[in-house]
Amino acid sequence: MTITWDWLKQKSFRLNDPNLHPTVAQRAWEVVFEAWKRGIYVLITQAYRSIAEQNELYAQGRTKPGKIVTNAKGGTSYHNYGLAVDMALYTPDGKSVVWDTDTDFNENQKKDWMEVVALFKARGFKWGGDFKSFKDMPHFEMTFGFSIAQLKAGERPSRPSMTVQVPEPIIIDKKEEKYTIPTAKADRILAILQAQWQEKDGQIKQYQVMWQAENAKPDKCPQKLDEFHQAADALRKEQRELAELADEIRKASGRKAVNG
Ligand SMILES: [Zn+2]
Known part of the structure; x- marks a missing residue:
């Protein structure tokens, strides 16, 4: 199958969450769209996460079964403030979701994951793969200069009163x-x-x-x-x-x- 934009954008519905900062949502949509144009199919697996959801996730591998997936307790992740997104990739047949950081699915001699990382970074995101302690390869955050301590204390980056525009390809169909x-x-x-x-x-x-x-x-x-x-x-x-x-x-x- 060919992965169409209409199909792919439905999958990243989490970017439409109003709890996500509009600038984060807009820039992330741009990344997903730019990647799609290159034949890289990004799935946004997580965006805004409530503090309760974060605590559930933190319990995984600690007080609950499963593997440890986060070092962040509720309130200590940028996800909890709508300032972070996590990604995965679809295989080109659209059948599997993978966290494969090495494969060059679109065969342009570049690792697809790293191409997407570059797209995020170019739009002001920090990449979890650059973290010193816990390398979080699927994670991207936009802090606006706010520390977790400031956010926990109730400070917030200002939210522009913009409407998030989902990019759309321009299709010229003479028929x-x-x-x-x-x-x-x-x-x-x-x-x-x-x-x-x-x-x-x-x-x-x-x-x-x-x-x-x-x-x-x-x-x-x-x-x-x-x-x-x-x-x-x-x-x-x-x-x-x-x-x-x-x-x-x-x-x-x-x-x-x-x-x-
Ligand atoms: Zn994350």
Whole structure:
């Protein structure tokens, strides 16, 4: 299967959580979209996490079964303030979610995971893979300069009053366009315009012949030469107008090339 943007964006619905800081959501959407364009399919597995959810996660591998997945108790993770996201990758067939940091699925000689890391960093995120103690490879956070201590004390980065825009690819599909002039009718109009254009062409050639004949005379008349010249120029202007008109008709009918 080909992974479409419509399919992929549904999977990262966590970015639509209103508890997520809008700038974090916007930049993360951009990352997911840019990666998709490169053939890398990012899944946002976690975004905002409540303090209760964080405590549940902290208990895992400690007071509850499972592997330890976090060193952060409730209130000590940027996720709890809507300032962090976690990622995973879809395999190109869309069938598996992987935390594979080495594979070059899109075959451009770069590790896909690291390509995504670069996209996040370019948008102001700190990467968990750069943490000194607990390396958290799927984790990205935007702190706005706020420490966990400040956040716990109730301080918050300001939230811009923006609407998060999910990026959308620009698809140019000619079949979808609604033309205002049916092709058959356009062809008839174009034929009429073409005939008029050729008629003007014939007249221009006549003036050219007349100009040459006059110019060859020993007693040539400059006024006549000028008159023939101007008449031909006026006809050329009319030809240009006909050509512009034909272009308009072509655009309105979906005809591309001259003469259909
Ligand atoms: Zn995380």
